[in-house]
Amino acid sequence: MRSIAPVTVVATILLLSLWVPNYAIAGGAEPQVCDVGADYSLGVEDYSEAVRRHVEIVRKFPHNALAHYHLGFAHGMVGNRAADVKEYTRAEGLGLRSWDLFLNLGLAELEIGDPKEAMDSLRQAVLLGGEHSESHFNLGLADEQRGMLADAEYETLVSLRLNPAQPDARNLLGVIYAQEGKTASASLVWRELVREVPDYEPASTNLAILGRPSEAPTDETAAFDLPRAAAVNAIPAERELRLTAGEAQFNPSPTRYNGR
Numbered sequence: 001m002r003s004i005a006p007v008t009v010v011a012t013i014l015l016l017s018l019w020v021p022n023y024a025i026a027g028g029a030e031p032q033v034c035d036v037g038a039d040y041s042l043g044v045e046d047y048s049e050a051v052r053r054h055v056e057i058v059r060k061f062p063h064n065a066l067a068h069y070h071l072g073f074a075h076g077m078v079g080n081r082a083a084d085v086k087e088y089t090r091a092e093g094l095g096l097r098s099w100d101l102f103l104n105l106g107l108a109e110l111e112i113g114d115p116k117e118a119m120d121s122l123r124q125a126v127l128l129g130g131e132h133s134e135s136h137f138n139l140g141l142a143d144e145q146r147g148m149l150a151d152a153e154y155e156t157l158v159s160l161r162l163n164p165a166q167p168d169a170r171n172l173l174g175v176i177y178a179q180e181g182k183t184a185s186a187s188l189v190w191r192e193l194v195r196e197v198p199d200y201e202p203a204s205t206n207l208a209i210l211g212r213p214s215e216a217p218t219d220e221t222a223a224f225d226l227p228r229a230a231a232v233n234a235i236p237a238e239r240e241l242r243l244t245a246g247e248a249q250f251n252p253s254p255t256r257y258n259g260r
Contacts, residue, residue, distance in 0.1 A: 032064055032066040032067075034054075034057070034067045035053070038050060038053035038070070042074060047074045047077040050077075058071055065090075065092075068096075069096055069098075072085070072090075076104065081108055081111050081112050082112060085108045088101060088104060097128060098129075099125045099127075099129025100129065103121075103138060105121040106125060106138065110142060110145075115145075119142060119146070122138055133162035137156065137169045140154075141172060144156075153180070156169055156172050160173065167193060167197050171193060171200070173189050174186045174187075174193070178210060187207065190203045190207040190210070
């Protein structure tokens, strides 16, 4: 099977708190708000200014968890990965509990090479924000990167049930199927994606790598409705096939979002 060079995988980044009046803090403390002027810099994507202004806020109000969260986000958007993890962790330690905080913390931890902590954070994002497709998608992406394909398939399917149209999640599902040896199902997912979103290049690239014929699969189902137990039971028998086909490197997700 023809192989291609690895593609850097980037994932969904969210900051939802700018458009929410306040965030509750664990432990019964009063809800917190951040400085309007500092948050304006985030809103207009002036991240260097947002860092400067939020640093001033947390100096004056060191226990404002929401300000630490926003400072961490601004640091991350200018590439200060160690700093954004530090500020997210401070916000968590001060009692902030929001699904998007843990989502961004998990993604930052993945980027600095801390997969164990990242998985814990992403699972917390799912627990707090299970109704959001982004939390399941990013946990599925992290599971796929670590080779936990049954879990990756489950989370990706949940994400697609919540938001069926998202091309990145559909493409990721194809990648997972291909790695599991379900090549007919992978081909079906990618062919449908190419037909419906023709300018989404990863799907056509992955379809070419797969090298499958164009007919619909007859011996496999697309597995969109597989329960978790069925997905788990389906994996071990295909593990050897995945290893022998490992030279094909598929592209899980090409897009980075800043979804406020």
